[in-house]
Amino acid sequence: MRHKTRSWWGWGNTEDAVVGAEREALSRRVSQLLPDADLTPHSAPPVEAFDVGASRIQAPSALAPIVSEDVRDRLAHSHGQAFRDVVRALLGKLPHVPDLVVRPTSEAEVIQVLDWCSDAHVAVIPFGGGSSVVGGVEPRVDGAYSGVVSLDLTSMDRVIEVDHISRAALVQAGVLGPHLEEQLRPRGYTLRFFPQSFEFSSLGGWLATRAGGHFATLLTHIDDLTESLRVVTPAGVIQSRRLPASGAGPSPDRLFLGSEGSLGVITQAWVRLQDRPRWRAAASVGFADHDAGVQAVRALSQSGLHPSNCRLLDPMEAFLNADSPTAVLLLGFESADHPVHTWMERALELCRDHGGTLAEPPRYTDTDTDRAARSGAADSWRSSFLRMPYQRDALAAQGMIVETFETACTWDRFDALRAAVDEAARDAMRQVGATGVVTCRFTHVYPDGPAPYFGIYAAGAWGRTVEQWDEIKAAVSEALIACGGTITHHHAVGRDHRPWYDQQRPDLFAAALQAGKAALDPAGILNPGAVIDPLRRE
Numbered sequence: 001m002r003h004k005t006r007s008w009w010g011w012g013n014t015e016d017a018v019v020g021a022e023r024e025a026l027s028r029r030v031s032q033l034l035p036d037a038d039l040t041p042h043s044a045p046p047v048e049a050f051d052v053g054a055s056r057i058q059a060p061s062a063l064a065p066i067v068s069e070d071v072r073d074r075l076a077h078s079h080g081q082a083f084r085d086v087v088r089a090l091l092g093k094l095p096h097v098p099d100l101v102v103r104p105t106s107e108a109e110v111i112q113v114l115d116w117c118s119d120a121h122v123a124v125i126p127f128g129g130g131s132s133v134v135g136g137v138e139p140r141v142d143g144a145y146s147g148v149v150s151l152d153l154t155s156m157d158r159v160i161e162v163d164h165i166s167r168a169a170l171v172q173a174g175v176l177g178p179h180l181e182e183q184l185r186p187r188g189y190t191l192r193f194f195p196q197s198f199e200f201s202s203l204g205g206w207l208a209t210r211a212g213g214h215f216a217t218l219l220t221h222i223d224d225l226t227e228s229l230r231v232v233t234p235a236g237v238i239q240s241r242r243l244p245a246s247g248a249g250p251s252p253d254r255l256f257l258g259s260e261g262s263l264g265v266i267t268q269a270w271v272r273l274q275d276r277p278r279w280r281a282a283a284s285v286g287f288a289d290h291d292a293g294v295q296a297v298r299a300l301s302q303s304g305l306h307p308s309n310c311r312l313l314d315p316m317e318a319f320l321n322a323d324s325p326t327a328v329l330l331l332g333f334e335s336a337d338h339p340v341h342t343w344m345e346r347a348l349e350l351c352r353d354h355g356g357t358l359a360e361p362p363r364y365t366d367t368d369t370d371r372a373a374r375s376g377a378a379d380s381w382r383s384s385f386l387r388m389p390y391q392r393d394a395l396a397a398q399g400m401i402v403e404t405f406e407t408a409c410t411w412d413r414f415d416a417l418r419a420a421v422d423e424a425a426r427d428a429m430r431q432v433g434a435t436g437v438v439t440c441r442f443t444h445v446y447p448d449g450p451a452p453y454f455g456i457y458a459a460g461a462w463g464r465t466v467e468q469w470d471e472i473k474a475a476v477s478e479a480l481i482a483c484g485g486t487i488t489h490h491h492a493v494g495r496d497h498r499p500w501y502d503q504q505r506p507d508l509f510a511a512a513l514q515a516g517k518a519a520l521d522p523a524g525i526l527n528p529g530a531v532i533d534p535l536r537r538e
Contacts (some may be wrong), residue, residue, distance in 0.1 A: 008076040009044045009089035011389035014198060018387070018394035026391055029320075030400065030457075034435055037459035045092045047072045052240040056100040057147030059118055064110060064341045066155075077101050077125075077150035078139065080132030081197075081389070082496070084401035084466045086254030086396050091463065096140045098150040099126065105155045107267045110232045113151060114265070118234045118523040123148045125527055128202030129176055134494030136209065136260050141528045144536070147414050153204055156267065159183040167273045168227050168242075173204025173266045189273040193225060195307065195490075196385065202268045210258035211442055212490030214450070216310035217301060221490065222257070225272045229253050233264035233520040242270050255516065260492055261527040263520050274334035279313040279345040282332045283362035284308070285351045290314050290327040291415075294450075296330065297353035298411050301445040303350060308334045310445050317439040317455065321384040329356065339366070399435055399462040401469050403455075405476055407485035410449040417483040421454060421476050428475035432468040434458040451489040493531050501531070 004013040018026060027039050049293065052071045059067045068074075078097040079085040088094055099122075104110045117124050123145040125224050139148040153174035161170040177198035184190055193213035195201060205211070206222040207229065219225060228240040229252070240252045256263060287293035288406070297312050309332030320326035331347055333340035344362050392460070394400045409417050418440060425438045436458025444451040460468050477500045480487060487493070487500040502510070513532050517524070524535025 008395040048211040071355035082133040099147040113469040128205030129200040129203040131197035135496040136494030211494035226271035277334040280334045285329040286329040292355045312442040401458040401460040408451040408489040409485040420479040424475040424479035428472040
């Protein structure tokens with residue numbers, strides 16, 4: 001198989017970028033939706049065009065084999081994969097570049113790096129696949145540090161041990177999604193955790209950001225699949241006990257899940273595995289009334305059926321990405337133990353009770369291969385879902401504002417939240433002079449509430465789209481917090497969500513977290529400014 005080249009500025013592999021006929025078709029669709037959009041394409045500048053200075057720091061000679069000063073490498077580690085990251089790269093504006101990229105191959109080397117950086121007061125930004133969309137891996141730190149190191153953990157990528165009796169595995173944190181599954185597949189297992197970033201994100205990144213994955217219900221977050229963690233902090237190593245559950249005080253794992261590398265570096269974890277699914281069912285249910293679809297999803301979430309897929313696309317989202325004229329619910333079940341016909345049949349009864357209709361019968365498969373049963377709309381959605389980040393990059397290079405934000409709220413607040421977000425987004429677009437649309441889909445659903453995922457597709461002004469998006473983002477974030485939602489359901493806090501996370505988080509908890517950081521990271525070197533304020537040296 002021919003090796004592909006990872007893009008240093010945008011999503012994924014350069015060979016998979018949107019070009020030719022695909023780009024022309026994408027531009028035509030956008031022109032139909034937004035006829036006044038200026039879709040002139042722009043290209044990323046060459047690496048040589050960036051004014052990247054020499055490293056301000058020098059690593060100890062013992063670390064030299066794992067240290068990189070290569071400019072392209074440093075630029076690739078200077079940003080995540082948010083819309084604003086991609087556009088800044090296209091404009092040649094990446095102001096925060098790490099001095100060094102360090103790739104440890106063992107926990108001992110991680111300890112060496114943290115010891116050196118603590119002594120030299122060098123900021124350390126843990127880095128997995130680099131797919132952060134909230135500024136979580138951007139070395140955006142103040143001048144109080146002598147330099148910045150991007151600590152890339154992807155060389156630590158092995159499944160160390162599999163416990164077949166307990167159905168769990170000990171895995172190094174730097175492994176990317178595909179390589180993890182490659183190592184589990186011959187043993188008959190899967191982690192069954194597939195975020196959209198799966199191909200380019202790591203286990204450690206999922207853990208550090210409390211990522212959301214494949215399942216729409218029940219096992220939705222990486223938290224649910226975590227048995228224990230091993231974390232290297234500047235103050236020492238913490239290893240939590242392997243247990244299926246415990247009531248012994250606050251959980252040490254919970255302290256580090258979602259800490260985004262600000263308290264320690266997750267080096268390995270015991271994770272709960274699943275047998276590979278054999279039986280699958282899939283259906284696409286149309287709803288002429290989107291609100292009726294919302295009620296159907298609420299009934300499903302409270303039914304105890306636990307569908308693996310339960311994505312409700314509003315009419316605009318369905319039109320753009322599933323070629324459907326109405327709101328559509330993508331519904332799926334899977335099991336390694338039993339056929340799932342009964343579960344699907346009952347779920348469809350609930351949908352019909354709320355006005356849902358099927359253009360075609362549900363599809364069922366009985367196979368242990370990775371190909372799932374899918375209906376026509378589900379096939380369209382899956383293809384679109386996998387291409388979305390590449391299409392986002394293509395449109396961003398044509399002056400479009402294409403970005404998403406997500407939240408979760410209780411069912412009783414959803415209608416008000418959706419209306420407030422829609423109004424805030426449209427008002428903000430008018431204020432910044434951008435014409436566009438707002439879409440909404442559910443990615444995950446719970447008995448007490450949904451996780452709405454909103455999309456913005458707007459015609460921006462090339463050279464100002466980052467500033468335009470920042471204004472829109474601020475407006476919708478204020479609306480989310482005001483309506484009782486969370487600033488993020490699964491995209492983490494980073495630096496971009498900090499103002500609203502600070503509003504959501506109780507002040508006393510913030511003080512407790514700050515005290516924890518002082519104990520674990522006394523020099524304040526770990527990911528300063530992400531999640532909590534950096535510690536200040538006297």
